[in-house]
Amino acid sequence: MRLPKKYVPGLATDGGTVTDGGGSNAASFGRNAVSILLRYSIVWALVILAIATNILYPGFFEIANLRNILSQNAPVGLVAIGMTYVLIAGGFDLSVAAIFALAGVCFAKFATSMPLAFALIAALGVGGAAGAINGLIVTRLQVNPFVATLGTASVFGGLAFIYSDSNPIFVEKESFTFLGSGDVFGVPVSIVIFAVAFVVGGLVLAKSVYGRWVYSVGGNNEAARLAGIRVDVVRFSTYVLTGVCAALAGMIIASRTGVGTATVGASITLDAIAMVIIGGTSLLGGEGAMWRTAVGLLILATLNNLFDSLALDSSVQSLVKGTIVVSAVALDSYTRRRHQH
Helix, strand or coil, X not given: CCCCHXXXXXXXXXXXXXXXXXXXXXXXXXXXXXXXHHHCHHHHXXXXXXXXXXXXXXXXXXXXXXXXXXXXXXXXXXXXHHHXXXXXXXXXXXXXXXXXXXXXXXXXXXXXXXXXXXXHHHHHHXXXXXXXXXXXXXXXXXXXXXXXXXXXXXXXXXXXXXXXXXXXXXXXXXXXXXXXXXEECCEEHHHHHHHHHHHHHHHHHHHXXXXXXXXXXXXXXXXXXXXCCCHHHHHHHHHHHHHHHHHHHHHHHHHHHCEECCCCCCCHHHHHHHHHHHXXXXXXXXXXXXXXXXXXXXXXXXXXXXXXXXXXXXXXXXXXXXXXXXXXXHHHHXXXXXXXX
């Protein structure tokens, strides 16, 4: 006997015939599974890449190699943390490499004439001031972030060359190398600094009111303004944060090598942006997460380690990295169009 659906609560019908609701539950489970796979696809990609790398390079998972990978990529990881904030807030920063070099030069120069702690604070201040200049140009003068930071990159880079007289600045103090080469209980200081910055930056972005403001400003600038959020202040603060992160990264490299030079870090802007984009943070703002940036960093770090172990030519490495970045941007654009429809 066929019964209308309304007389059989909790059951579903298929073509008018009463059927068990299990089919609907199975379909719902399938959709949820697919959704989870898509949401965390970047994690699965990292797992697959790590396994493949270990097959091609059996020493990949050795503690010494993993420690070396994290230590090498801690500086660019710090820059990527700041870049995550800027991109989520709807901005862009092409000047981080120049700030990176300028802060390294200033740190080395300051360290030759003042206590190391003061030199560290002063160099961080240089990075924050550079970020503040970017923020003011973008928010007060209403200059496009791409154009503004492209211009300031030349200014900050020029200042690095002028301040160093276009020569490397060598530091003889043994304590100067602690930031880049020292360790705490066997863990490199650079890794400790990156880990702390990542955890704090991630918690602030995901759990704090400020973090919600950053997402709101990047997602819908006008709606955030109408909600009472001081849009310009929030966006300005992300540039200051990025400047400080870039400065700290530059100081770590200067400390590691024992020298401050204006020619260091030319590729760090592209690498940091690549990590953030590969992790899934949108170039259009309003979407992203710190854990995604960490995954993006690990993917690029794993690829670099594999390339080095296979002794691949640098031009091939650049080709692969560029292809990955373009593919990530294309996927982001495609996903946004799907959501809009």
